[in-house]
Amino acid sequence: MKKTNIFKGIVATSMLVLFSGSCDSYTEDVITELSTNREFSPTTVKAIVRNQTSVELSWDVKETIDHYVVEVSADDPNFTTILKTLEVTGKELPVTLALEGETLYSIRVKAISGVGLQESKWSVITATTLSEQLFLPIQNTDIASKQATLRWTAGSNVTKIVVTPGEITHVITDEEKAAGVAIVTGLSPETNYQADLFNGNKRRGATTFSTGVDIGDGILIENAEELKAALETITSGAKLFLMPGDYQMLNNDGSLKTEIALSGTITISSVPGKERPVLHCKISANAGTNNISLLNLVLDGSGIENASVITVSSSTAANFGDFLISGCSVHDYTRSILGATAAGNSTIASFTVENSEVTNVNTNNGAEFINVRNAYITSLVLKNSTFNKCSNSRDFIRMDAVAAITGKTSNVLIDSCTFNLPDILVTNRFMYVRFANNICAVRNTLFSNTLAFYSSNQTGTTVPTFSNNNYFNSPTFQDSTLASNKVDAAGTSLNPGFTNASAGDFTISNQTLIDNRVGDPRWIK
Known part of the structure; x- marks a missing residue:
């Protein structure tokens, strides 16, 4: 019992000493700085790849730092070989390094004190550059049929x-x-x-x-008279190659011939490798038309009344093939780029606009820009193209349901396009697709200065698959308060910084949009 009491006394005394020591420590000054003889390593270091092969570096800056040292190695995480060394002050951040493409770079940063402390340890980060792009844009005359x-x-x-x-x-x-x-x-x-x-x-x-079509397989056209004669005698499968020039055909009475009526399969193209000819006409695709290809042309509808670029006409159900507008400049048509309002419940295999610029089309408030009311299109594709000041006060894409055609699906793809549509109103739909089964996708596309929306009050349009789109000054696309609007919630609304939109130069300067490759590639430089 005595040993037990002695042990209890020792424990009690020890605890008293501990508590006394702990209380005394509260009388010391609070530590407000960590005493060290070395600067801390840079924090929040970021490496962002810009313009494919440049890396933009940034980090948090301290006032006590005189400068920072940056070292870069290529495909070498151990920094055995230093590719590049530079000194940077805090005021120079962010700093951009010009590097090579398709390379994993290891980058380290350390701080050099301005108050006599030792330099910091390294902060390390990596960045993988994308494919370098030294190629310049291809010009209209650069590609021929065999070179x-x-x-x-x-x-x-x-x-x-x-x-x-x-x-x-x-x-x-x-x-x-x-x-x-x-x-x-x-x-x-x-x-x-x-x-x-x-x-x-x-x-x-x-x-x-x-590459272009081989002119050896086609008919060389040098002027409007030859074009008129060829159109009157050609058979299905003909390929017409127009030399540079202005093609205004005349009727026998001397009046301007503004319509080309086609059937079968026909290609009208510039001569590969030469300047684009200017063609003043509208095109009618009648029953029996299979494929129409308009390649590397300037299509000018100035002065042609109620002119659609292509009109599909048939009194009964017919099967049409592929309609292609590629590498063209299309401007000043008062009606649709494709009209099919009297097509007799026909089927059109595809309609594609690619690598083209379309300006002032559908300007007289008489139709939709793509106006398909009693026909079925299997595939509608708008790709790598620019649409400027089109569809005045009307819907942009209209594809109606056709009761006589069942068991089919319309596919709509919009990819890497730039739309500047200031004349579309808040009541106009960009995508008014009512065919019973439809699959729609919009990706890598830039919209600007429009009040259009995807498809409010229309449940027939399926929700498109959206990816990497931007809506500048185009808020209605993302307005979830509109009934049945198909909202792209992930889309951004960045100002693209166009070079001169009023003059039709939509080159973008917004670095994020450049990095994300949003819009028609011709404007991403």
Whole structure:
């Protein structure tokens, strides 16, 4: 018992000493700074890839830091070989590094004290650059049927161009390197190609193009009289190649011939590799028409009354093929780019507008821009194109249900386009698709200055699949208070910073939209 009491006394005394010590510690000053002889490593370090191959660096700045040291290594996380070293002050942030494409870069940053402390330890981050793009935009006259003129930033370190399919290799000469231009031969007509630009084994650019049709298979047209004569005698499968010039055909009485009536399959194209001819006409596709291809033309509807670019006409149900407008400038048509209001419940395999600029089309408030009321379109595609000041006070896409056609699905794809539609009203729908079964998708597309919405008060239009779209000054697209509106909740509303929208120059300057590749690629530079 005595031992037990002694032990209890020792414990009690020890606890008293501990509590006394703890109370005394509260009388000391509160620590407001961590005493150290070294600067802290930079925090919140960010590395953002800009313009494919540049990396923008930023981090939190401290007033006590004189400057920062940045070191960069390529495909080397251990920094065995330092590719680039630079000194940066806080006021110079963010700083952008010009690097090469398709490379994993390790980047480290340390702080150099301005108050006599030791330099900090490194903060490390990585960034993977995207494919470099030294190729310049392809011009209208660059692509022929069997060769392509390709251009890149003059004086760049490049050694060869490889074109696929076919693995056609063009070794770049010193003269071509300095000029930034080379002609690749040995291509096949009407073929989709990809060209890759290399410096040794390092890819420095990539572009795609399609060669023109072989003029050897077609009819060369040099003036309006020859065009009129050819249209009167051609048979299905004809290919007309128009030399540069202004094509205004005349009727026998001397009046302006403004309509071309077609049947069968026909291609009307510029001569590949030459300037686009200007064609003043509207086109009627009658029963028996299969495919119509309008390639690399200027289609001018000025002065033609109530003119749609293409009108589908049939008194009974007929099967039409593929309608294609590619590489064209289309302007000043008062009605639709495609009209099918008297088509007799016909079927159209596809309607595609690609790599084109469309301006002032559907301006007299008489129809929708795409106006399909008693026909069925299997596939509608608008891709890599710009639509400016189109569809005055009317819906943009209208595809009505056709009771006589069942068990089919209409597919609508809008990809990488720029829409500037200031004349569409708040009551107008951009996508008014009422065909019983429809699948719609809108991606990589830039809308500006419009009050249009996707499809309010129309439950027949399915909710489109949205991806990577921007709506500048176009709030109704994202207005969830409108009944049945198909809202793109993930879309952004950034100002694209157009170079000169009033003059039709929609080159964007907003870095986020450039990085995300939003809009018609011709305006992303």
